[in-house]
Amino acid sequence: MLGFFRSFFQSRLGVAITLGFVGIIALAFASADVTGNRFGSSGGGDGDRVAKIGHSSIGAGLLTQTVTQALEQQRQKNPGMTMKDIVAQGAIDEVLNDLIERSAMLEWGKKYGFGVGNRLIGSELAQIPAFAGPDGKFNETVYRSVIGQKGFTDAALREDISKGLMAKQLLVPASFGAAAPNEAALRYLSLLKEHRQGTIVLLPSLAFAANAAADDKTLQAFYGTHSRNYLQPERRTLRYFVIDEASLKNAPAPTEAEITKRYTDNKAVYAPSETRSVTQLILPSEAAARPYVAKAGDLEAAAKAGGLAAAKLDKVTRNSLTGQSTPAIADAVFAAQAGAAIGPVKGPLGWYVIHVDAVQKNAGKTLDQARGEITAALSADKRQLALTAQANSVADRLEKGTGLADAAKSLGATVITTEPLLASGVPFGKKDAKPDPATAPLLQTAFGMEREGQPQLVELQKGKSVAVFDVGQITRAAPAPFAAVRDAVLRDYRTDKGWTAARDAADKLMAAAAKGTPATDAIKSLGVAVPAPQSIDISREQLIQMGQKVPPPLALMFGMAQGSTKRLEGADKGGWYVVMLKAIVTGPAAPNDPLIGGLKTELGNAMGREYAQQLRIAMRNEIGVTRNATAIDAARTRLVGGQ
8 A cells, every 4th residue: 555655756767676685695595596606705906896885895896796696586587688688777776785785784783882693694504595414404514515616705605694684683673663653644544535537648659650651771770770679589499318217228137135135124114013093182180081081982072072182193103102102001002902992091291091093903024925016116226226327427428528419329319409499498489389398497507508518417307317408509689680570660660750749749738738628629639540538537545456557647647736737658659648637536534444554554664664774874874985986887897798
C-alpha cells in the first residue's frame, strides 16, 4: 500500500543493483555461485584509488570486480544483459556508493567502540554452504581449498563479512521500533479513498506516419544509427557425447569370493530378526498409570479421553527400544506376544504402559537365498567403478590435448552437435521451442567458457552417466543483418517519424484543453484517425489492486493538479498520451477504519528505513569521503571495453 504512494513521490532510474549489507564476496560464496572473479584489495595507490573514506580507501580493482559480480547476478534474471547495459543504467555509481557506505560504517563503528569479533565472523562463515564438508558442517580444509582456488584471501573475506555485520549492529537499532502517528496514517488513508476523474487520449506514432515512405538507402542509414535496437543475443552450439553403461566395453562379473565376503560383511542384514510395533503411554506415577493397563487394547483412545497423548512406535528393534527406555522394558516387550499389555513399568521418563500392536519376524536369508541380490549389487558397483574409471581416463586424455571427437571415437560414442542455443537452452530463432533436457546440465558451464574447444565433464546421473562436451561455435551478441530485420526497421523508422508529429499533436490538444475546447472536438481538428478518448473515474484503492501493472497514464493522473493537462511519452516511441485531470474527489478517513493498523505498520517500517538511511549519510559525512573521478572514469572504460 505505502509502496504505491511512494512511487508517486520518487523514482529510481536504472537497474536494481543494491547490494544491501551482505558482503559481495560472502554473497558469492553463500549463493554457491563462486565465479573466477578475483576481488582486489580495498586499498591502492592514488592512481588506482577510486575513493578515500577516512583512513581507508577503495581500489579500482574492487570496484570493477564488484560490478562484474553484480552483472552476473542480473544475468540470472536476464541472460542477455551486457556490461554496457548495466553500466549505462548506473551500476558503477550504485555499487561504489554501497562500497563507500559499508567502509564508512566500519570506520565509524570502530571510532566509537563498536566491534565485530572473530567468533562472530566464524559463525557467519560456518553458515555458508560452499564451505561445508561431507557431513554438512563447516570444514576448514574445504574452506581453505575453495578460497585458494578462487583467488580470495582469508583476511579479505573476513573483512568483507565484518563490514556487513557492523552495518547490522549500527542500522538495526536505528530503524527498530519506528512508529507512525495516527494523524499520518489518517492522511495517507484519505489519499487511498480519493477518486480522480478525467480523460486520457492516445496518439499512436504510426497513426501520424501513414505516408512516411522510405527507400533502402534511408532505412539502412536509420538502421546504422539504431543498430542496438536489433541486437541478437549471444548463442552457442554445443558438442557432446555421453559416457554411460552402454559405452562400457565390459564390466567383470562378481566372483564367488566377493559374493561371500559381501554376505559375511553384512551378516546383520541377512540374519533372522524381529521388530515390534507398539503404542506407549508415559505417566508421572504408578498409580496414574495402572488404570490404563486394562484399557491397553485401545491405548490411544484411552489416553485421548484422559487428555493425554499416546505414542506409536512402528517396527522398532530391541536395541532401539532399549535406547529409548530401559533394557528391562525392551526385554518385556520382546518377550510378549502381539496384543499383550506391559506395565506399569518404571522408565527414565516415568511409568510406562505399553501395548504390543504387532510382531514382525524376518526369517533372514542364507547365502544362496541372498546370492541374487548380492550379485546384482556387486555388479552395479563394478559398473559404477568402471564408468568412473572411463570418465577419469577421458578426462586425462582431454588434459593432454586430445580433442572431443577423438575421445568419443576411442569409446565408440557419437558426438552430438546442437543447433545454436541461447543461454536459456532455447534454440536461436525458435522462441516457441522448449529447451532440450539433455543439454540443460551443460548450459551454465558452456556459457561461462571464454572460447570454443575447451572440453569439460559434467555428471548427469550420479554414478550412471557423464557428459563430455565443449562449445562448438560462439556467436557473440550483435545486430541482426539489415535484410533479416528490414520490416522491423521500416516500422521503427515510421514510428520515429510519427513520434515527432504525435508529440506536436499532443501539444495542440494541451493548448486546446487550456482554452476549454472539448477533447472530442480538439481530436477532430487534428485530421488523423486516433483511438477515441477514454473517460476515467478511478480510486487509489483500485490502482493498488493492480499491483505492479498500473498503466503509466493512470499513475501520472494521480500525480497531477486538478484541472491540469499533461502529456506522457509512450514506451519505445509508440506514441504520446494526453492526460486531462478534471476533478479530484476526496473521501474522509474514519479513525476506526480497519486499514489504519496495517497502514501505521507500513509507515513505521518506512520511517525506520529512513532513519537508517539518514544515519548512514551522517556517518559517511563524519568520516569523510573523497572520490577520484579520473580513476572512476578509467574503471568505467575498462568495464565497457572502451566503448
